[in-house]
Amino acid sequence: MRTSTSRISRVLALALGGALSLGLLTATATATAATDDLDAPYARAAAKVAANATVEHSKNVTSVTRGGSSGRKGIYCVKVPTTAVSNLGAAAILATLSDYRGEITAIGKAHAYCGNDAHTITVVTSDDAGKDADRPFTVAVL
Structure with a gap:
């Protein structure tokens, strides 16, 4: 059986394209997974x-x-x-402000501030006088 040069070229091009696609998919998955870098072995989230x-x-x-x-x-x-x-409303949720004095509340049930999404923690922060304020924080689900 004779194989034409153009057929061999097509097969090589497909193989090369597949290998490049796999490399890109792997790089994308690695980049996405790299955001999960918090050292919290006993927290679920x-x-x-x-x-x-x-x-x-x-x-x-x-x-x-x-x-x-x-x-x-x-x-x-x-x-x-x-x-x-699986059930955020029944989970133990801890939240704390980072590097600021003030108040923080973590709501593990569906809340209007976050579109009533049952899988979202609503975090509300304020300054030490109780006024609404943007503050850095840490939140954990045990």
Whole structure:
């Protein structure tokens, strides 16, 4: 059986394209997994969050966004996947401010500030006088 040069070229091109695609997929998966870099071996989910809602370090947290449509300061929505915590409302949730005095509240049930999503922790922060304020914080689900 004779094999034409063009057929061999097509097979090589397909093999090369497949290898390159696999490399790109692997690089993408690694980049995504690299965001889960928080050293919290006993927490099911956790995040260190900057005052502007940027995730500095996390473990099993899908996203952190600003909450509420009113433009109020100090409202954050921490999305936790069901694969990490199946019933967030029954979980032990701890939250603390980072490097600031003030108040913090972590709500593990569906709340209007975060679209009534049962898989989102609503975090509310304020200054030491009780006024709405953007503050960095750490939150963990045990």
